[in-house]
Amino acid sequence: MEFQDPAFLSRILTLMTLSFHILYATIGVGVPLMIMIAQWVGIKKKDDHYILLARRWARGFVITVAVGVVTGTAIGLQLSLLWPNFMQLAGNVIALPLFMEVFAFFFEAIFLGIYLYTWDRFEDQRKHFLLLIPVALGAAASSVFITIVNAFMNQPQGFEILNGEMVNVSPLLAMFSPAVPTKVAHVMATAFMTSAFVLASIAALRMLGGSNHIYHKKALFLTMKLGLVFAIATALIGDFSGKYLAEYQPEKLAAAEWHFETEEDAGLVMFGVLDGEEVKYAIRIPYALSILAHSDPFAEVTGLNEFAEDVRPPLWIHYLFDTMVTIGMWLAFFSFVYVVAAFRNWSFIRTRWFRWLTVAGGPLALIAIEAGWWFTEVGRQPWILRNHMKVGEAATTSGQVGLMIILFAGLFVILGIGTVVVLTRMYKRNPVEKELALRENSKGGEEE
């Protein structure tokens, strides 16, 4: 029975914890930059609205960070609890970035505490702004180090195995596996993009709720511009990721693209369903897969037929891949339309249906994040450490994993609901109009 197999259950629990944590982690990496930009714009333009924007984002951000901290601690410990054999093996080679991640997070946590509790403590806003730099750097560095570990799992290097023992270990070589550049860039760009669209969603939702304050318009315009920039960056990096996969993990690309036979002039399969080995209802873009893989429409792309059956990733990752790419493309297109229309002062972007589309952007981006991580993790199957250790060999033998799944599922439900309830309550009790009015009054005649 699969449901009594500790390895299967460990996969479920890891999937659950990671899927939950990644939402908070993505926001945790991306939002500090958004706060920084808003505060910077506020200081430069001497516009109080942007400063307040930064402040209100920061308030919500602490709550997501706190939940991210506890779920991050959970996944960090679960790696050893659920995959002890993997950690024993990998600990010898890839412990360095894990260790450095702790320091990066340490750094971030310290300055976040200081930043939050020192609003208006400095005469000069710029000093307070400076405190945010280590927060954003620490958050970014954490994600870089963790992504390096994930890159190592996909493309391990920096060691040799001799009689079951690891020899000639080079921690630095292990850190800089060929998977690193595209993976790190992709994780960072999508974190910024997702955070921008989530914040845009909130602004649009407030405007739909009847609030017509210029504050929300500024927020929406700023976040949509940022969203567009990072969506374009993501698309470019996505192209490089395709080339990386073709070179180093061709089985993953082939499974994602349902590319069964090695061939030249390969077409790209979009959407569709699989019926046995037959692809139905799909859109085929001629030459596109060859271009994605090798920048050459006539190039040969390795197919799944080159790999033994037991090391092929499951074919359903195609749906995950499509979900991720489609949402990414849509958001790039959508934000482009918005930004152009805003510059040209076209009125359709102020209609309700368009606002609803903007609201949908945040959740869509989060879905794309989930799809992307599921894609990369499931796409590495059956390996936990590609070509060296399979998932089944890595797992715990403990019989209590099932029970822990129930426990953590309950926890995540509570934390998820709690986050939403607390955030909505916090902003509803203290709407921006009220806060702005309060600030005007306390400033008296100082306003220019």
Added chain:
Amino acid sequence: MTLEIIGISVLWLFLFLYVIVASIDFGAGFFNAYSSFVGKQHILTGIIQRYLSPVWEVTNVFFVFFFVGIIGFFPQTAFYYGTTLLVPASLALILLAIRGSYYAFATYGAKINHRGYIYMYGLSGLLLPASLSPVLAMSEGGFIQMDNGQPYLDYWALFTSPLMWSIVVLSLTAVLYISAVFLTWYSSKAGDIKANELMRKYALIWAGPAIVTATGIIYELRSHNPEHYARILDMWWVFAVSFLLFAGTVYLIWKKRHYGWAFILLMGQFFTAFFAYGASHYPYLLYPYLTIYDSFTNEAMAIALIIAFIAGLCLLLPSLYLLFRLFLFDKDYIEGKSDYHA
């Protein structure tokens, strides 16, 4: 000094720091819940908000540092402890989540001050040390067994072991004692007389149980792990120093003098006892299966980790100094004259 010793010393130091900062955090939550329960609520709430809210994430990182570090320096611990600790460590994670969410939802967020939440937060402060400290008992051997080359935890042996229970009780009394002494100092700095009187009383109440339970463990070890016991006796003088420091703390608190020094002496007491205990545990990470030598990582990784550690420390120490200067040594902030929360 070998790399193994450097590695374990660094980890042990961070575990010690975690014990201190986490005890403050756990105990404060419990005292807060207790005073709410007996109707003296809000005596401590202000202090918790002022000191604990900005630093709890930092506290948590000490814990993460320890478990990531031990896997880094001693990867084989993942094999022995990873499998066997699934249940206790998962429970600890849930409890940590309760505490984290209390800060997130109740103090930063919408200020949900539901009583049930305060009690859960307070209770988690006691359950956490109770769920983490059995690991120390497990490391003494006899609870982790091998079956077909796979380790498993003998729950029956663990739960019927007087050693395990003495360690749990010690962890509880130590948490309450450390926290009470710290808060006595903090509240006196804050000029909060009511909180100060209350915390001083708690510090004196919990001093006795803390020292008695600590001695009890040494006694339990005599029958459970004679080898370890013999090594503890060899180091009797360090424990004697520790006891003198303890007496100093109690004296100062009793005389209502120099609370800051009282807390420093307390740190000294726990530092000496913790390191003497650790040194007498040497070289075992898990009796009798695992020593720091046979579980150690390769040399290249060890050197890389130590370099990363030194570099990290250069970044951390000034930042920690800034954090404490702002939230621990800034008079206006502590006294609550200024509130700059976002």
